[in-house]
Amino acid sequence: MKLPIRVSEESREPLYHQIETQLQSLIVSGKLPPGTPLPSIRALASELSCSVITTRKAYQNLEGRALIKTIQGKGTFVKEVEKQRKEDTKQQLIVSAFLKAVEQADQVGSTQAEMKSLFNQALLQYFDNKINKSKGGKEDE
Amino acid sequence: MKLPIRVSEESREPLYHQIETQLQSLIVSGKLPPGTPLPSIRALASELSCSVITTRKAYQNLEGRALIKTIQGKGTFVKEVEKQRKEDTKQQLIVSAFLKAVEQADQVGSTQAEMKSLFNQALLQYFDNKINKSKGGKEDE
Amino acid sequence: MKLPIRVSEESREPLYHQIETQLQSLIVSGKLPPGTPLPSIRALASELSCSVITTRKAYQNLEGRALIKTIQGKGTFVKEVEKQRKEDTKQQLIVSAFLKAVEQADQVGSTQAEMKSLFNQALLQYFDNKINKSKGGKEDE
Amino acid sequence: MKLPIRVSEESREPLYHQIETQLQSLIVSGKLPPGTPLPSIRALASELSCSVITTRKAYQNLEGRALIKTIQGKGTFVKEVEKQRKEDTKQQLIVSAFLKAVEQADQVGSTQAEMKSLFNQALLQYFDNKINKSKGGKEDE
DNA sequence: GTGGTCTAGACCACT
């Protein structure tokens, strides 16, 4: 199965971290249900044209956080996780993302009212953009 | 003049980048009006107990983005920037921070309604925290 | 691959700038096509017997002008640039060099006719000199 | 007398050098004939709003090259220079400016034919620009 | 191996 993962060499974020967070999102959002087999580190590496070291690091980190499980000779699988824990992780990810953004806004002297307005603006912009992309069909390749 | 800049050695964010973004915030928020002389790279370095090279890199990057101007033998100054451009930069910084957060939320399968609710939650949390800190007097530890 | 770069310690021009402009010339002239891996900052530093910091600064400035791309852990590469943009940059470099010279000539009260004549003189002198050097074999000392 | 000297803080060229070369141009071009009194270092400094140290350095360098002469208690004057020497200096300045430009052009792989064409282009551009400026009256202040 | 950050000095050029 081909994972919907996109990495960018341009980004300052390390490759392994891009993979890691995207996989995490897929898991806690339920898009990859427990038991789902993940591609082998070699397969994923070739798909993303990166080094196996990189994919292995991503898998290792996820395994360390008990989100996936590697079974010798069989492969790597999404681990059984309590629904509640998934919900919590999800919410925590979102809130901390928002907190970071709010902090940034506060630093440049934005008021709460402004933030609310700009947040709605960002929301609209994001989903508009998303819809347009899907309407246009595949915009990539 | 002493700048309200705080750096953390713990953070994974490079020192020079911490300085850079904080200075940028001070400038676009208008807290440092055009023409304001910034502390010399040496003074700032000793104040933050870091190397001159580090402060210099921060200043240099800001100069590259036309926010400050350094003159050999004279010092470094906040550049004259149109008020409009400052507003734009500010707003752009905030919206892009929010966009990033929204993208993250979307990736884990959050709905717009959920995002709004969690955003308000983050907002409250942030400002509550801020008020408590300032009430307590010591904002450190 | 060994780059045809020569630096002079005598020159008042900063080392990193000598490297920078020579690399730029090699890139916009097409001698280093897009994708070409540049020597690592350490390799180049040892080749030119200068500090790593110096080569890094040159690379960094070129990256800032979108001529090269550096990727953590992989190396530094000539960026994909439109042929047109390369042509433009090249021509712009030349014209601005000539403009500067013409301005200088005008300031000392030279007429257009004089300038044309002296320009041709300079042209001859330059290429004569160049040919003699290459004929002689040793172009140093 | 007010000298037609313009300095720019933005330029990477040192202030004292900007003053020095502009004065030199005025002298060898004959716009400041021998015996002309120059403004005092203090007057010039205040006119250009720079430090007296800066203007003194410019005057000292010119005196070192025997283009001006300072007489204690009387002031600074353009020195008597042989017409021939002025001509030579002038020509030398121009040719070396052109040589530098040609070298730059050669480095980016320009042919002699191209250079000639681009030189003419630069010439036209420069004088067009100059005429337009003077037609428009004072474009400054 | 690669680049990224940082230190603690140094010397020079400019104002």
Add this chain to the structure above:
DNA sequence: GTGGTCTAGACCACC
């Protein structure tokens, strides 16, 4: 005093 350049190391993160 200021900034500009540079050295010769160091340690870390990434591939």
